[in-house]
Amino acid sequence: xxxxxxxxxxxxxxxxxxxxxxxxxxxxxxxxxxxxxxxxxxxxxxxxxxxxxxxxxxxxxxxxxxxxxxxxxxxxxxxxxxxxxxxxxxxxxxxxxxxxxxxxxxxxxxxxxxxxxxxxxxxxxxxxxxxxxxxxxxxxxxxxxxxxxxxxxxxxxxxxxxxxxxxxxxxxxxxxxxxxxxxxxxxxxxxxxxxxxxxxxxxxxxxxxxxxxxxxxxxxxxxxxxxxxxxxxxxxxxxxxxxxxxxxxxxxxxxxxxxxxxxxxxxxxxxxxxxxxxxxxxxxxxxxxxxxxxxxxxxxxxxxxxxxxxxxxxxxxxx
Amino acid sequence: xxxxxxxxxxxxxxxxxxxxxxxxxxxxxxxxxxxxxxxxxxxxxxxxxxxxxxxxxxxxxxxxxxxxxxxxxxxxxxxxxxxxxxxxxxxxxxxxxxxxxxxxxxxxxxxxxxxxxxxxxxxxxxxxxxxxxxxxxxxxxxxxxxxxxxxxxxxxxxxxxxxxxxxxxxxxxxxxxxxxxxxxxxxxxxxxxxxxxxxxxxxxxxxxxxxxxxxxxxxxxxxxxxxxxxxxxxxxxxxxxxxxxxxxxxxxxxxxxxxxxxxxxxxxxxxxxxxxxxxxxxxxxxxxxx
Numbered sequence: 294x295x296x297x298x299x300x301x302x303x304x305x306x307x308x309x310x311x312x313x314x315x316x317x318x319x320x321x322x323x324x325x326x327x328x329x330x331x332x333x334x335x336x337x338x339x340x341x342x343x344x345x346x347x348x349x350x351x352x353x354x355x356x357x358x359x360x361x362x363x364x365x366x367x368x369x370x371x372x373x374x375x376x377x378x379x380x381x382x383x384x385x386x387x388x389x390x391x392x393x394x395x396x397x398x399x400x401x402x403x404x405x406x407x408x409x410x411x412x413x414x415x416x417x418x419x420x421x422x423x424x425x426x427x428x429x430x431x432x433x434x435x436x437x438x439x440x441x442x443x444x445x446x447x448x449x450x451x452x453x454x455x456x457x458x459x460x461x462x463x464x465x466x467x468x469x470x471x472x473x474x475x476x477x478x479x480x481x482x483x484x485x486x487x488x489x490x491x492x493x494x495x496x497x498x499x500x501x502x503x504x505x506x507x508x509x510x511x512x513x514x515x516x517x518x519x520x521x522x523x524x525x526x527x528x529x530x531x532x533x534x535x536x537x538x539x540x541x542x543x544x545x546x547x548x549x550x551x552x553x554x555x556x557x558x559x560x561x562x563x564x565x566x567x568x569x570x571x572x573x574x575x576x577x578x579x580x581x582x583x584x585x586x587x588x589x590x591x592x593x594x595x596x597x598x599x600x601x602x603x604x605x606x607x608x609x610x611x612x
Numbered sequence: 613x614x615x616x617x618x619x620x621x622x623x624x625x626x627x628x629x630x631x632x633x634x635x636x637x638x639x640x641x642x643x644x645x646x647x648x649x650x651x652x653x654x655x656x657x658x659x660x661x662x663x664x665x666x667x668x669x670x671x672x673x674x675x676x677x678x679x680x681x682x683x684x685x686x687x688x689x690x691x692x693x694x695x696x697x698x699x700x701x702x703x704x705x706x707x708x709x710x711x712x713x714x715x716x717x718x719x720x721x722x723x724x725x726x727x728x729x730x731x732x733x734x735x736x737x738x739x740x741x742x743x744x745x746x747x748x749x750x751x752x753x754x755x756x757x758x759x760x761x762x763x764x765x766x767x768x769x770x771x772x773x774x775x776x777x778x779x780x781x782x783x784x785x786x787x788x789x790x791x792x793x794x795x796x797x798x799x800x801x802x803x804x805x806x807x808x809x810x811x812x813x814x815x816x817x818x819x820x821x822x823x824x825x826x827x828x829x830x831x832x833x834x835x836x837x838x839x840x841x842x843x844x845x846x847x848x849x850x851x852x853x854x855x856x857x858x859x860x861x862x863x864x865x866x867x868x869x870x871x872x873x874x875x876x877x878x879x880x881x882x883x884x885x886x887x888x889x890x891x892x893x894x895x896x897x898x899x900x901x902x
Contacts, residue, residue, distance in 0.1 A: 350707045397886040404647040405886060407707045408837050412879035415834065423872045538830060542715055549708055581719025588712025592705045593697045 300474040303557045307470060311463040315456075324455030326571055331462035332523045333547060334563040338469045339516025340548040341559045346482060347509035348489035349399070350407045353414025354544050357387040357514040358521030359421055359536025363428060365525045366436045376439045380522040384515045391514035392507065399506040406510075414541050421533035433532030436525045458527040465523060469516060470556050476512075477556075485509055517544070539581070546584050549591050552598025561600045614745030619867040620860065621743075625752040625821065627859020628759035629655070632814035633836025634843065634851035635762060636807040641846050642783035643803035646695060646706050650714040652833030653721075654808045657683045658815025659824035660721055663730040672732065680812040686717075687808025688801050696800070714829065721826040734820040755817045762810055763852050770848070779803065783846075831875065835862070838878040842885050844892030853893060857881075 297305070314327060336358060343349050364383025368374050374382065398409045421428050428434055442457040452460070476482045488495035488502050496502050525531040534540065543566065551562020569583075570576045576583065595602045633651055640648045658679050665675035694709050701709075735754050740747035769776040781789040782799045790796050814832075815824065822828075839858040843850020858878055866874035885892060 344704060348702065348704055350704050352707075352711060394883070397883060401886065401890055404703065404707065405841075405882075407647075407649070407711075408834065408841075409879075409882055409886065411830075412834055412838075412882055415831075416876055416879055419873065419875060542711065545708065545711075578723065579719065581715050581722060583719075585712045585714070585716025585719055588708050589694050589716065592701065592709045592712070593694070596701070596705060 300478070303474060303555075304467065304471060306557060307467055307560070311460070311467070315459070321453060321455050324453070324459040326568065328455070328458040328462045328527060329524075330564045330567045331459075331466040332520050332527070333544075333567050334466045334560040335462075335469045335523065336517045336520035336544050337547045337551075337559045337563045338466070338473050338556055339513035339520070340544050341553055341556055342473055342476060342485075342516070343509050343513035344545070344548060345553040345555070345559070346477065346485040346489065347506055349506055349510065350545070351410040351510070351513070351541070352407050352538075352545065353410035353412070353417075353541050354513065354517045355521075355536050355538070355540035356410075356414035356417035357391065357517035358524070358540065358544075359417050359533065360387045360390065361518030361521030362436075362525035362531045362535045363421060363434075364518075365522045366434045366531050367427065369437045376437050376526060377441070380519060380526075383522050384518045387514045387518035388511050391511045395507045395510040399510060400503045411538070411541075414536060414538055418533050418536045418538070421536055428533070431533060433530055436529050436531055438529065439526045462523055462527070465519070466560070469519070470560070473556050481505065481508065539584075542584060542588075546588050548598075550587055550599055552601040554597060555601055558598050558600035562598065565599075615867070617744055617746035619863045621746055621748045621752065622866075623860035623863030624856060625748075625755050625859070626818075626862060627839075627856035628755045629814050629818045629822070629832070629855075630835045630839045630858045631759045631852045631855025632762060632810055633832050634839035634855040635759075635766065635848060636811045636814075637836055637840040638846055638848050638851045639766075639779075639803050639807040639810070641840075643779055643800055644695070646710065647837070648807065649707065649710040649833055650690065650717060650829075651807065651811055651836060652829030652831065653714050653717040654683050654687065654811025654829075655815040655818070655832045656721060656824060656826065656829040657686065657717065658812030659819035659828075660725050660730065660815070660826070661812075662816050662819065663732050663824065664725060666732045672735070675732075676816045679816055680809050683812035683815075684805040684809035687804040687811075690808075691800055691804035695804075696797075714833070718826055718829060725826060727826060729823050729825045731819055731823045749821060751817070751820045755814075755821070758813060758817045759852070759855070762813065763848065766848055775802070835878040838882045838885075842881055842892055844894040847892070847894045850892055850894035 315324070318324065336354065340351070340354065343351055361380065361383035364386060365376055365379045368379035368382050369376050394409065394413055398406050422431050441461065442452060442454065445452065445457070484495065484500045484505050487498070488500060488505060492502050521535055524535060547562040547566045548559045549562070550565060551560065552558025570580065591598065633655060636651050636654065637647065640646055661679035661682055662675045665678050666672055670678065690713050694713050695706075698705055698709055734749065734751040736750040738749065740749055770780055778789070778794045779799050779802065781792070781794055782796050786796055835858050836855065839855035840851045841854065842857055843852070843854030858881060861881060862874050862877045865877040
């Protein structure tokens with residue numbers, strides 16, 4: 294039998310999960326949950342590139358999600374661009390901001406990026422909350438319709454709103470995962486993993502450490518931005534919470550829980566932490582405590598994350 | 613003129629709190645190279661536990677002392693349960709662990725103390741003292757005095773006592789310190805207890821002015837870190853100067869630019885320091901051992 298590369302294996306697993314899961318859905322509501330998982334998974338895939346590949350931590354990536362989300366709310370109204378273009382606009386803006394913020398910070402070691410991104414996220418939330426005239430303040434703002442579902446309907450493919458967003462977000466997640474997996478094996482990806490291992494060693498073999506870290510930071514910011522855009526478009530509404538500190542922490546926790554070194558693992562983590570509040574309604578009150586506990590326990594006992602640890606166990610039994 | 617003086621007074625007051633947080637960062641950073649993102653939660657706990665104990669009928673001084681002792685104990689527990697098991701982990705893991713601890717403490721505080729804003733009476737009344745057309749609250753003097761006293765006590769501890777020198781030795785070279793018979797595990801425990809206790813003290817002193825809620829910690833951590841970084845990471849003198857500077861910058865921003873965006877000042881300082889002088893005001897240029 295032909296041996297599958299990990300890349301194609303991951304993509305096949307994802308396609309199969311997206312296509313087959315609806316067969317098990319007891320109600321339409323689960324399309325909505327599935328779409329949420331995919332949207333979170335996109336942001337978390339960005340975290341994989343930044344934290345898993347390059348070994349840098351961001352505690353403010355929700356700030357970029359906020360920029361992506363509010364781009365979809367504001368650009369169509371104020372600039373007259375279609376919502377689809379607003380997604381791109383948000384992504385470009387996030388990328389440029391990430392470049393400007395990351396440039397001075399990424400020359401230095403881990404902690405500084407953590408603190409600076411934390412501050413950045415708080416700053417974005419602050420602007421979104423305080424500039425009421427533009428953003429609607431803490432009450433949030435409406436987001437126009439993407440219009441793609443109507444277009445598909447005209448072409449004879451009519452989907453319910455939940456179904457459309459399920460498959461559309463799923464497709465976006467697949468593209469995101471495909472790019473991230475390609476990056477892993479590219480020269481950039483190898484260099485990122487090398488500097489994760491040892492920055493000094495990477496520098497000695499001629500890797501421009503600061504520039505590569507910056508590149509990973511910018512790419513992951515774009516992922517977060519697109520994720521925020523999709524969230525806003527499918528909810529048709531957005532509040533500053535999307536950029537909030539807790540959302541940043543959720544992203545990091547999802548990634549480390551599933552396994553920050555692997556795209557599939559991180560998506561798995563996103564699925565667990567998105568499903569948990571849906572299944573356990575009592576979870577809401579304890580959400581913060583659980584998130585914190587998960588972060589600590591995973592880092593101490595399962596440093597590679599849930600999925601890689603499980604796979605290792607399974608493989609260990611085969612031999 | 614009196615307006616400027618008024619801004620300076622409020623800046624020095626919050627600056628003293630940031631200085632205490634920055635000192636807490638410095639102690640743990642020196643002993644273990646860990647930047648403890650949960651530092652701000654100690655401040656929150658100091659205020660919260662004092663409030664709860666006072667509300668339960670304890671006299672204020674006793675409530676304050678019990679808050680500081682309890683928080684110090686929590687700091688020790690955090691070291692034992694979360695930091696020590698991860699010894700030798702990469703920086704990324706340590707950041708995630710301490711931020712996880714911070715979220716956990718916040719979540720627990722939310723359940724135990726609720727989401728309301730709490731406070732307790734000031735130590736020496738609320739009658740403002742008039743100085744050259746501006747006013748300062750007696751509680752502000754407590755905060756500023758507290759920061760200076762803690763700094764002097766720490767300075768004496770680190771330079772005049774054997775135990776303090778053991779901590780310094782551990783921060784210089786852990787292995788060498790072990791070789792000359794220093795119990796480095798105890799030094800770690802002590803550092804977390806000290807750091808958490810100082811954080812709690814900051815919370816106790818500041819709460820009558822700033823009020824407290826379960827989610828105030830992260831802002832204190834961010835600003836305290838900005839202070840520690842401005843002064844030069846790991847330098848106690850730098851932490852003191854840096855903390856006061858952040859407070860003053862913030863108060864002047866609020867007074868002359870925009871009170872809505874005063875919290876952005878700390879973030880701008882972090883970026884500016886990273887751009888122009890990554891080692892801070894008093895920091896040594898860092899070199900990596902490979």
